Amino acid sequence: MRILIGYAPTDEGRVAAHAAIREATLRGGELLIVGPTADQHTPAAEAELQQLVAQATAAGAAARLRTLRADEDPADALIDLSYEDDVELVVIGVRRRSRVGKLFLGSTAQRVILEAGCAVYSVKPRLRDD
Numbered sequence: 001m002r003i004l005i006g007y008a009p010t011d012e013g014r015v016a017a018h019a020a021i022r023e024a025t026l027r028g029g030e031l032l033i034v035g036p037t038a039d040q041h042t043p044a045a046e047a048e049l050q051q052l053v054a055q056a057t058a059a060g061a062a063a064r065l066r067t068l069r070a071d072e073d074p075a076d077a078l079i080d081l082s083y084e085d086d087v088e089l090v091v092i093g094v095r096r097r098s099r100v101g102k103l104f105l106g107s108t109a110q111r112v113i114l115e116a117g118c119a120v121y122s123v124k125p126r127l128r129d130d
Contacts, residue, residue, distance in 0.1 A: 001027060004090045006078050006112065007035035007052070009045040011125045012093030017052050019123045020091035024061035029088065031056050031063040034077055038070040075111040083117035091121045 005020035007013050017033070024031040033052060036045050049065055056063035068077055082090050094109045113120050 001029040001088045002032050002084070002086050003027065003029050004078060004081055004087060005031060005033050005035075006074060006090065006092045006108070007033050007049065008074075008093070009036055009040055009042070009048055010093070012095050012123075014048075014093075015123050015125045016091050016093035018055075019121065021052070021056045021059055021061060021063075023089060023091060023121065024056060024063070025059045027088070029061070031061050032066055032081070033063060034066045034081065035068055035074060037068055037074055041067065075108040075115075078108075078112050079115045079117070082112075082120075087118050089119050089121055090116050091123065094122045094124050096124065096127075 003020055003024045005017055007017055013035070020031055023029075033049060053063045053065065066077075068074060078090055078092070081087060090112060092109050092112055109122060113122060
């Protein structure tokens with residue numbers, strides 16, 4: 001059984017990654033970290049990815065990476081992978097949107113939630129008290 005995580009080097013992506021590690025540990029499954037996009041793949045993002053794999057391994061969950069190709073849409077990749085037989089859950093990070101922003105469709109998270117072939121667990125960072 002596999003759990004997919006749509007990773008991006010953002011607060012939303014980090015929260016999703018930690019939730020996915022928890023789920024993989026609880027379910028005894030393999031974690032497949034998908035991403036980041038080519039424009040987000042920096043040395044800092046690569047270091048974060050390696051740290052996530054180490055955290056998953058330390059928690060007792062097998063983890064591996066699947067980097068997105070430059071021409072690959074993240075939503076398409078997650079949706080396609082979600083239809084594989086051994087995929088049980090997709091974990092994605094979502095951001096808060098304004099009332100106007102909620103009217104517009106087409107975000108990666110919305111597409112994955114609506115089109116995935118398995119359950120989708122969406123998480124978001126906590127609001128900060130500034």
